[in-house]
Amino acid sequence: MKNTRDTFLLLLLMYFGKKVHGRTRFQKTVCVLKYKYKIPFHFKFRSYYYGPYSDDLADALSLLQGLNLITEEVEDLGEGMVRYTYKLTDKGVKIVNSLISKTGDKKIVSRMGKYFAEIQRMPISELIALSKKIDLS
Amino acid sequence: MNRKHYVTDPIHGDIEIPNWLVRIKDELPIRRMNNIRQLGLKALIDFPGAIHTRYLHSLGTMHLAGKLIDSLIQKEEAKGRSDLKKSLSNNKKCLQAAAFFHDIGHGPFSHVLDFVMKKTLKTDHEKMGVRILKDNFKDALEDESIPVDRVCKIMTANHKYPFLGDIVNDSMDVDKVDYLIRDSYFVGLRYNFDLEHFLSQLTICGEGSNPEKCKLVLENSKEAKASVQLFLLIWKTMYDLVYYVRDSRIAEKMLEKAILRALENDNELRKKISNPNTFVSVDEYNLLEDIAQVKGFSEKIVGMIRKNDLYSELWSDELREPNFVMNERFIESLRKHDEVSEKITQELCKDKSEPYVLICDIIRTKAPRNILVDKLDKEGEPIQMESPILEALRREELAIKVYIEPTLHKKKGKSLAKTIKKDIQRIIEEWEK
Numbered sequence: 062m063k064n065t066r067d068t069f070l071l072l073l074l075m076y077f078g079k080k081v082h083g084r085t086r087f088q089k090t091v092c093v094l095k096y097k098y099k100i101p102f103h104f105k106f107r108s109y110y111y112g113p114y115s116d117d118l119a120d121a122l123s124l125l126q127g128l129n130l131i132t133e134e135v136e137d138l139g140e141g142m143v144r145y146t147y148k149l150t151d152k153g154v155k156i157v158n159s160l161i162s163k164t165g166d167k168k169i170v171s172r173m174g175k176y177f178a179e180i181q182r183m184p185i186s187e188l189i190a191l192s193k194k195i196d197l198s
Numbered sequence: 199m200n201r202k203h204y205v206t207d208p209i210h211g212d213i214e215i216p217n218w219l220v221r222i223k224d225e226l227p228i229r230r231m232n233n234i235r236q237l238g239l240k241a242l243i244d245f246p247g248a249i250h251t252r253y254l255h256s257l258g259t260m261h262l263a264g265k266l267i268d269s270l271i272q273k274e275e276a277k278g279r280s281d282l283k284k285s286l287s288n289n290k291k292c293l294q295a296a297a298f299f300h301d302i303g304h305g306p307f308s309h310v311l312d313f314v315m316k317k318t319l320k321t322d323h324e325k326m327g328v329r330i331l332k333d334n335f336k337d338a339l340e341d342e343s344i345p346v347d348r349v350c351k352i353m354t355a356n357h358k359y360p361f362l363g364d365i366v367n368d369s370m371d372v373d374k375v376d377y378l379i380r381d382s383y384f385v386g387l388r389y390n391f392d393l394e395h396f397l398s399q400l401t402i403c404g405e406g407s408n409p410e411k412c413k414l415v416l417e418n419s420k421e422a423k424a425s426v427q428l429f430l431l432i433w434k435t436m437y438d439l440v441y442y443v444r445d446s447r448i449a450e451k452m453l454e455k456a457i458l459r460a461l462e463n464d465n466e467l468r469k470k471i472s473n474p475n476t477f478v479s480v481d482e483y484n485l486l487e488d489i490a491q492v493k494g495f496s497e498k499i500v501g502m503i504r505k506n507d508l509y510s511e512l513w514s515d516e517l518r519e520p521n522f523v524m525n526e527r528f529i530e531s532l533r534k535h536d537e538v539s540e541k542i543t544q545e546l547c548k549d550k551s552e553p554y555v556l557i558c559d560i561i562r563t564k565a566p567r568n569i570l571v572d573k574l575d576k577e578g579e580p581i582q583m584e585s586p587i588l589e590a591l592r593r594e595e596l597a598i599k600v601y602i603e604p605t606l607h608k609k610k611g612k613s614l615a616k617t618i619k620k621d622i623q624r625i626i627e628e629w630e631k
Contacts, residue, residue: 066530084568084582109360111579121533123565127594128529129518135589143584152519160526 067103068121069160070173072149075131076157077174078181081147084119085111089192090180091118096195098176100169112193122147130156205257209380210393213261216294218342226478227302227330231256233481237381238307239453240446243506245385252308255377256298262372263297263365264290266397270414279406282361289352289362291344296352297366299335300373303327305471306482310454313536318461319472324354329474361402364414369567370400370426378432385440389432391425399425403572403580415570415580422571427587430566434591437564447559448508448601453489455543455554456499460492467492495553509557510607513618514599517560522622528629535560535596545625546600546618555603556614558622563595598622 074081074090081087092113094100104121106113125131130153136144149157161170180188203215215223222228231253235241241248267290274283303326305311315321328350336346348357355363366373375393382389399422404412416422461468467488470476490500502508515521517532531538542558550556569583600618602611 066526068530068533069526072526117533123592123594124532124562124596125529127518127562127596128524128532129520130529135584137584143582150519156519156524156526156529 067117068125069164070100070102070169071118071121071125072130072153072157072160073170073173074177075147075149076154076161077177079148082144083185084145086185086188087122087147088112088114088118089185089188090177091115092192092195093180093188094173094176096197097191098172100173100176106197108197112189113195113197125153129153207254207258207261209376209383210258210261213257214264215257216260216291218291218295218339218344219260219298221342222335222338225334227334228253230478230481231302233483234304234306234308235482236377237385237440237446238310238482239449239503240385240440240443242503243446243449243508244443245440245446247386248381248384250380250384252301252304255380256301258376258380259300259366259373260294260298262376262393262397263294265394266365266372266400267293269397270400270402273401274406277406281406282402282409282412285359285362285409289348291342292348293352293362293365295339295344295349297372299327299331299349300353300366301327302330305477305480306485307450307453310450310457311471313454314457314461315471317537317540318458318468321472326474326477327353330478333474334478359409359412361404361409361412361414368414369569370414370416370429374433375429378429378436381440382432382436387436387439389435391428391432396425396429401572403570403574413570413580415572416583418571418573423583423585426569426583427585430588430591433566442561444511445508447561448511448557449503451557451559451601452499452509453503455557456489456496457485458540459494459553460489460496463494463496464488464492507604509601509603510611512556512600512602512607512611513615514597515619517596517598522626524626525629527631528626531629532560532596535562539598542622542625546621550606552603555606557601559599559601561597561599565592565594 074094081090089112091102091104092106092115095102095104104115104118106115122131126133129150131147131149134146134148136146138144164170183191203220204212205215207213232251234252235248236250236252236255237245237248267286271283271286274286303323305315305323308323312323315323315326331350332346339346339349351357352363352366355367357363365371375396379390379393399417400414401417402412403415416426461471471480486500489496491497539558539560543554543556546556546558547553566588569588570580571583573581575581602614
C-alpha cells in the first residue's frame with residue numbers, strides 16, 4: 062500500500078494491542094512487523110544497544126502523545142526499574158475507527174492484527190533475539 | 199619542548215588549546231565561528247548580553263570533552279578495564295576534535311538557516327560539517343595523528359563504539375553541558391551547577407571486552423540522579439525562558455522567511471550558501487547584509503529586525519485533540535512541523551496582497567532522551583533512569599501560533615484574531631486532499 066502513513070500504522074498497532082508494554086518491546090515489534098512481516102512502515106532502524114532502534118519511531122510516538130492521541134503510563138517495577146505502557150486515548154480510538162472504515166486496503170488491517178498478536182505472545186527476550194537477527198541493510 | 203597555548207574563558211577559566219588547533223585556528227572556517235553568535239538574533243532582541251560566539255562554545259565543548267575523558271580513564275583504571283581505558287586514551291585527541299568541530303557546519307542564525315538549508319538546498323548542518331572538515335582540515339589533523347574519518351564518525355554518532363559518540367552526542371553530552379551553562383551565563387540568568395561533579399557522575403556501562411556494547415551512562419547513585427535532575431531542570435527552563443522566548447522567536451521566523459525569499463530571488467546567494475567552499479565565508483554580518491540587498495520583502499524584513507520593529511503574536515493555541523480535529527494526513531505531516539507551519543503560512547497569505555504578512559509557527563517542546571543508569575536489567579542491558587522530574591519533562595507539547603505584520607495588525611488585527619482558528623482548522627481538514 063503505497064500511501065500508508067507511519068502514524069496511521071502505529072495507531073492501528075495500538076488499536077489491536079490495546080496496550081503495548083515497554084519501549085523496547087514497542088521498538089522491536091515495529092521492526093519485526095516491518096522487516097519480517099512486510100508491514101509497510103517507513104521508519105529507518107539502526108543497530109543499537111538493545112538491537113534495532115529507530116529515532117524516527119521514538120519521535121513519532123512522542124508526537125502522538127503531544128497530540129493527545131496516545132498516552133504513556135509509567136509502572137514502577139521496583140529496584141529502580143520502570144515499564145512504560147502505551148495505549149490509545151479516546152480521541153485516538155475515534156481516529157483509528159474512522160481510518161479503518163475509510164482505508165482502501167482492508168488487508169493491511171487484518172495482517173496487522175494477525176502478526177501483532179503473534180508478536181505479543183513472544184517473551185521480550187525472544188523478541189529482542191529475533192530483532193537482532195534482522196538484516197537492516 | 200612545545201609551549202602550551204591557553205585562552206581564558208568566563209565559564210571554564212583557562213582552556214588549553216591543543217597543538218592541532220593552534221595550527222588551524224586562524225583558518226577561515228574556524229575564524230567564521232567568531233562571527234556567529236551562539237544565540238543569533240536573541241542578542242539583538244531579548245538578551246543583549248548574549249554576544250558569545252560559536253567559537254567560544256566549541257572551545258568550551260572541547261575542554262569539557264577532555265575533562266570527561268580524563269575522568270572516565272581514571273574510572274576505567276580503577277575498575278581494571280584496560281581495554282576501555284586504552285580506547286579512551288587512544289581516542290582522546292579525536293574526541294576533543296569532534297567536540298570542537300561539532301558545530302562547524304552550522305550557518306549564521308543556526309536554527310533559522312537549518313530549516314532554509316533543508317527546504318531549499320536539501321542539505322543540513324551535519325552533512326555540511328563533514329564536508330567542511332574533510333575539505334579543509336584533513337591534512338592538518340592527520341599530520342597530528344587524528345584520522346578525520348574517525349572524527350566525523352564520532353561527530354555524527356556513527357562510531358562503532360557507542361560510548362565514544364555519546365561523549366559528544368547523547369542525552370548528557372558535553373555539548374549540552376557547555377551550551378546550557380554558557381547561554382544562561384551570557385543571557386544573565388546565571389543558572390549553574392558543579393560541572394566537575396556532574397561529569398564525575400558519568401561512567402561507562404558494559405563489558406570491557408565488548409566495547410561495541412558499551413554506553414556512557416549515569417552512575418547508579420542518589421548523587422548522580424540528583425545531579426542529572428538539576429541538569430534537566432536547567433535544560434527545560436532554558437527552553438522556556440530563552441530558546442523559545444517570544445520576541446526573539448518572532449524575529450527568527452521573520453528572518454527565516456526573508457532568507458527563503460532571498461534565495462528564491464538571488465541565484466548568486468543561493469550558490470554561495472549551498473557550496474561548502476563559499477559557505478565557510480558566510481557569517482552573521484555578511485549574511486544579513488546580503489539579505490538586505492535583495493530588494494522587496496527581504497530588504498524590508500532585515501530593516502524591521504534591525505529596528506526591533508517586529509510582527510506581533512496574533513493568536514496561539516495548543517495543537518492537540520480536542521482543540522483541533524486532525525486527520526491522518528495532517529498528523530503524518532506534523533512529523534516535519536517546520537514544513538507544516540510554512541505550508542499553513544502560505545495558505546493563510548493566499549488572498550493577501552503581500553507575502554508573509556501572517557506567519558504560522560509550530561513549536562514542539564523538546565523532550566530529554568532516555569537516560570541510562572549503570573545497572574543491568576535481567577536481560578543484561580542498562581536500565582533507564584526513573585524520576586518523576588524526568589517523566590514530567592518528557593511530556594511533549596505542541597503550540598501553534600500566528601504572527602502578524604504591524605500594518606496589517608493595526609488595520610485588521612482584531613477581526614483576523616477572531617477567524618484565524620477557523621481558518622487553520624479548515625486548512626487542516628483540507629490537508630493534502
